[in-house]
Amino acid sequence: MPSKVTSKSNDQLLAEFEGRIAMGDKVEPGDWMPEEYRKNLVRMIGQHAHSEIVGQLPEGKWIPFAPGFRRKLTLVAKVQDEAGHGQLLYRAAETLGKSREEMMDELLSGKAKYSNVFNYPTPTWADVGVIGWLVDTAAVINQSMLAQGSYGPYARAMKRICYEESFHIKQGYDAIVALTHGTPEQKAMAQDAVNRWWYPTLMMSGPPDKISEHTERAMRWRIKTKTNDEVRQEFVDHIVPQIRALGLDVPDPDCQLDKSTGRYKFTAPDWEELRRVVNGDGPMNKERLAVRRKAHEDGLWVREALAVKAAKTA
Amino acid sequence: MSDTQWETYEVFHQSRRGKPHEHVGSVHAPDPAMALQMARDQFARRLECVSLWVVKSKDVTQTDYQDPNFFSRMFDKSYRDPKAFDAPAKEKE
Amino acid sequence: MNELISYLTALADDELVLGHRDSEWTGYAPILEEDIAFSNIAQDELGHSLALYTLAEGLGAPSPDTMAFERSWKQFTCCRFVQYPKGDFAYTVMRQFLFDSAEHVRMKSLASSSYEPLRDCSAKIFAEEAYHLMHTRALVERLGDATEESHKRMKAAATAAFPQALGMFEESEGADTLVKQKIIIPNNLLKEEWLSAVVPILEGASLTVDSQSPSDDGGRRNNHTEHLRQLVADLQQVYQMAPGGSW
Numbered sequence: 001m002p003s004k005v006t007s008k009s010n011d012q013l014l015a016e017f018e019g020r021i022a023m024g025d026k027v028e029p030g031d032w033m034p035e036e037y038r039k040n041l042v043r044m045i046g047q048h049a050h051s052e053i054v055g056q057l058p059e060g061k062w063i064p065f066a067p068g069f070r071r072k073l074t075l076v077a078k079v080q081d082e083a084g085h086g087q088l089l090y091r092a093a094e095t096l097g098k099s100r101e102e103m104m105d106e107l108l109s110g111k112a113k114y115s116n117v118f119n120y121p122t123p124t125w126a127d128v129g130v131i132g133w134l135v136d137t138a139a140v141i142n143q144s145m146l147a148q149g150s151y152g153p154y155a156r157a158m159k160r161i162c163y164e165e166s167f168h169i170k171q172g173y174d175a176i177v178a179l180t181h182g183t184p185e186q187k188a189m190a191q192d193a194v195n196r197w198w199y200p201t202l203m204m205s206g207p208p209d210k211i212s213e214h215t216e217r218a219m220r221w222r223i224k225t226k227t228n229d230e231v232r233q234e235f236v237d238h239i240v241p242q243i244r245a246l247g248l249d250v251p252d253p254d255c256q257l258d259k260s261t262g263r264y265k266f267t268a269p270d271w272e273e274l275r276r277v278v279n280g281d282g283p284m285n286k287e288r289l290a291v292r293r294k295a296h297e298d299g300l301w302v303r304e305a306l307a308v309k310a311a312k313t314a
Numbered sequence: 315m316s317d318t319q320w321e322t323y324e325v326f327h328q329s330r331r332g333k334p335h336e337h338v339g340s341v342h343a344p345d346p347a348m349a350l351q352m353a354r355d356q357f358a359r360r361l362e363c364v365s366l367w368v369v370k371s372k373d374v375t376q377t378d379y380q381d382p383n384f385f386s387r388m389f390d391k392s393y394r395d396p397k398a399f400d401a402p403a404k405e406k407e
Numbered sequence: 408m409n410e411l412i413s414y415l416t417a418l419a420d421d422e423l424v425l426g427h428r429d430s431e432w433t434g435y436a437p438i439l440e441e442d443i444a445f446s447n448i449a450q451d452e453l454g455h456s457l458a459l460y461t462l463a464e465g466l467g468a469p470s471p472d473t474m475a476f477e478r479s480w481k482q483f484t485c486c487r488f489v490q491y492p493k494g495d496f497a498y499t500v501m502r503q504f505l506f507d508s509a510e511h512v513r514m515k516s517l518a519s520s521s522y523e524p525l526r527d528c529s530a531k532i533f534a535e536e537a538y539h540l541m542h543t544r545a546l547v548e549r550l551g552d553a554t555e556e557s558h559k560r561m562k563a564a565a566t567a568a569f570p571q572a573l574g575m576f577e578e579s580e581g582a583d584t585l586v587k588q589k590i591i592i593p594n595n596l597l598k599e600e601w602l603s604a605v606v607p608i609l610e611g612a613s614l615t616v617d618s619q620s621p622s623d624d625g626g627r628r629n630n631h632t633e634h635l636r637q638l639v640a641d642l643q644q645v646y647q648m649a650p651g652g653s654w
Contacts, residue, residue, distance in 0.1 A: 030379045060434035067646035067654040080446035101317040182653035299437025303318040305557035306344035309549040352440040
């Protein structure tokens with residue numbers, strides 16, 4: 001839509017917008033922006049926010065069972081951070097004109113998506129450590145890239161989130177290290193968790209570039225500054241040496257260092273599985289949403305009561 | 315659908331006395347007193363903090379990014395800059 | 408010294424079990440901001456538990472992890488109050504408010520304990536509890552009479568929780584020795600102070616309670632609710648795979 005203040009044409013505005021972004025300038029709420037940019041960002045930031053709060057559940061499940069004071073305290077703090085990140089991200093999305101209530105509604109009705117990785121179950125304590133270590137490493141690589149993005153509120157939220165995520169990675173890694181120094185049963189539990197989370201984590205960076213829509217424009221508008229494949233490669237190169245240093249391995253015999261490039265070759269995930277799970281057919285999709293829906297509904301009387309009380313006392 | 319998420323408050327955080335309050339984000343809260351508590355748990359659980367301010371988002375009046383004229387400075391105003399009055403070294407002798 | 412170990416253990420058990428119950432809200436709270444706030448309270452209570460077990464360890468008791476993750480549920484000496492399931496948010500807030508108010512008077516009284524490590528520890532707990540109390544009191548005052556539904560729920564919560572809360576003031580074994588040594592003051596004095604603090608706040612929120620309710624005692628003498636059995640089983644389940652091992 002044309003600017004309300006000046007009489008510039010859409011094309012002029014778009015050219016200026018893209019010019020500023022190319023120079024590394026940020027876009028702020030209230031700036032003119034193409035509708036596609038706004039729509040894409042609201043969807044992307046919303047999805048990211050939903051992932052954080054749905055992501056509380058697979059690990060939150062283990063809080064009552066955490067072994068020892070330190071693990072219990074750390075896990076509560078970690079899951080609390082996830083609520084905190086959701087809060088920051090919903091706020092960033094709200095600056096683009098969508099209310100948090102509306103976004104919650106879209107999540108709970110199944111209309112909005114969230115990171116696919118949280119549709120997998122966490123059957124053992126080791127899953128908690130592996131999520132913190134693997135999934136959060138993949139998340140940080142992605143998020144550090146997003147922190148360089150063009151939309152001001154999102155970039156600012158990402159910087160804050162990245163700082164806290166580094167604690168998440170360390171606590172996850174530390175929990176797995178402890179298991180590898182433990183009994184054979186504990187070690188086996190750790191390896192089993194890595195085996196189950198390896199491919200889902202690889203899928204986190206998104207579909208391969210060759211089938212991913214929107215990549216070119218997302219890069220030009222600096223909504224992303226690296227492609228999915230680039231982020232995925234970075235993750236593999238970073239994490240495989242760490243995994244093997246602990247005496248664990250990835251469930252991919254073809255995952256080997258290519259000495260000529262210095263990068264790891266690896267087997268691509270099953271993209272059909274990603275498509276199925278993203279579209280609601282994963283092991284935990286229904287359950288995750290049902291839990292969030294219940295929390296939302298159970299909490300309605302509280303939200304309403306506090307709003308009514310504030311209106312009465314104002 | 316009715317919005318039951320409460321209105322938002324902008325949060326300003328002062329890490330220690332002597333420093334300015336910095337805008338760190340916003341919280342949804344039912345009233346100002348609860349907004350301070352929510353802000354403390356969301357924005358001060360790790361960072362050192364001696365003071366928090368909260369202001370209803372709707373009470374923030376702001377300039378329009380799209381107005382090209384509000385901050386305009388078109389003509390040379392270097393006469394306002396202290397450096398403009400430095401005499402060249404030669405003339406001082 | 409055994410009486411002091413029993414006393415510290417009872418308080419630590421209270422904080423552990425309540426902290427555990429509080430942490431059950433992480434991911435399930437009524438609104439995101441409250442999820443964050445309540446997780447803070449849960450972490451604090453667990454931290455207090457750790458600090459109190461650590462004091463007991465200094466007197467010869469086993470380590471905090473051993474106390475929390477290896478004792479049988481029947482050996483715990485927490486009050487029955489903290490064992491009950493989390494219920495709805497009204498019950499949780501009411502319980503937390505009543506507990507925080509009790510901590511407030513107890514920790515304040517320990518500022519003049521003749522046992523220095525307990526003076527120091529209680530000062531820290533007092534400071535953190537002051538914030539909890541501000542939060543839970545704010546919620547009680549608002550939810551108590553906001554809407555018909557919130558009032559109904561808070562009234563039910565107060566009716567259920569109040570007699571249970573009185574059980575917090577059941578004395579541990581050997582408490583009179585500690586009183587004689589001026590390490591603590593008697594629980595019945597703390598209870599009086601607590602009543603004079605909480606009853607007006609509850610009444611101000613249109614919630615009446617009966618100060619003469621029979622007290623839900625027994626916890627200090629290992630006479631527990633069935634809920635504690637499951638709670639401790641959950642708490643210890645993973646740890647028991649390798650007790651005292653590498654976690």
